Amino acid sequence: MFELWMEGLMALVSLSMAICFGRLYMGPTTPDRTVAFDLISVHAVGLLVLASMRFEDSVLLDAALITAILGFLGTVMFAHFIEQTPSGEEEE
Amino acid sequence: MPVTDVAVIILAALGALLLLVSAVGTVRLEGVLQRMQAASVGTALGITLLLLSAGIHFIASAEMGLMLLLIVFFFVTSPIATTAMARAAYRRLPHSTHTYLMHDDMADATWTPDYKAREADGQASSQAPENFAAIGAARPPVATATDGTIQNPATN
Numbered sequence: 001m002f003e004l005w006m007e008g009l010m011a012l013v014s015l016s017m018a019i020c021f022g023r024l025y026m027g028p029t030t031p032d033r034t035v036a037f038d039l040i041s042v043h044a045v046g047l048l049v050l051a052s053m054r055f056e057d058s059v060l061l062d063a064a065l066i067t068a069i070l071g072f073l074g075t076v077m078f079a080h081f082i083e084q085t086p087s088g089e090e091e092e
Numbered sequence: 093m094p095v096t097d098v099a100v101i102i103l104a105a106l107g108a109l110l111l112l113v114s115a116v117g118t119v120r121l122e123g124v125l126q127r128m129q130a131a132s133v134g135t136a137l138g139i140t141l142l143l144l145s146a147g148i149h150f151i152a153s154a155e156m157g158l159m160l161l162l163i164v165f166f167f168v169t170s171p172i173a174t175t176a177m178a179r180a181a182y183r184r185l186p187h188s189t190h191t192y193l194m195h196d197d198m199a200d201a202t203w204t205p206d207y208k209a210r211e212a213d214g215q216a217s218s219q220a221p222e223n224f225a226a227i228g229a230a231r232p233p234v235a236t237a238t239d240g241t242i243q244n245p246a247t248n
Binding site for chain 2: 001005006009012015016017020022023026029031032034035036039042043045046049053058061062064065068069072076078079080082083
């Protein structure tokens with residue numbers, strides 16, 4: 001029963017992650033895609049946590065920690081990139 | 093089913109639902125800053141509940157410390173990432189797209205990407221401040237009464 005619940009929740013988080021990928025695909029501007037990337041990395045951490053409970057394997061929690069750190073670094077890197085790039089409409 | 097499993101399932105279900113809410117909000121809301129607000133719901137609450145449920149489930153193998161560490165990590169890093177993203181979006185996007193903002197402090201700043209276009213449309217004021225310091229100086233001075241209390245300029 002517990003495994004079934006965890007599988008259902010993994011399906012729910014996967015659906016949510018797919019919706020985030022939709023924003024990553026649609027997003028008209030680069031900041032929109034950065035927001036979607038941040039949310040996708042959070043969903044990856046959630047999926048890893050749920051998988052570690054489903055398979056009774058606490059090693060996956062270390063993977064979740066690494067994923068969280070890399071997602072944060074990627075988001076800050078994207079924000080820095082956006083801020084350093086001159087906007088396309090008008091050069092200063 | 094043991095009572096810890098029930099607690100784990102309830103917490104994990106709440107976390108997953110909050111993640112779904114934030115994802116739907118990211119798709120449905122308009123504008124970068126509103127989407128950022130929707131994404132913060134999942135980052136702050138959803139993932140915290142999921143990590144708490146994992147900590148309760150693995151409480152026999154003492155994984156609760158790692159989970160609390162991850163929760164603190166998310167609570168520290170998510171405002172930093174959100175602030176960096178919001179600042180970049182606010183500075184680099186044309187301000188004519190920020191129609192959902194009720195109040196735009198930098199609406200007349202000349203460094204915004206679409207200042208010339210908005211000036212041609214008559215949306216920007218002719219006496220635009222040049223930089224941050226000028227924006228601060230251009231604000232009306234705060235009226236102080238004789239007894240030293242600060243009065244609201246909007247009401248006077």
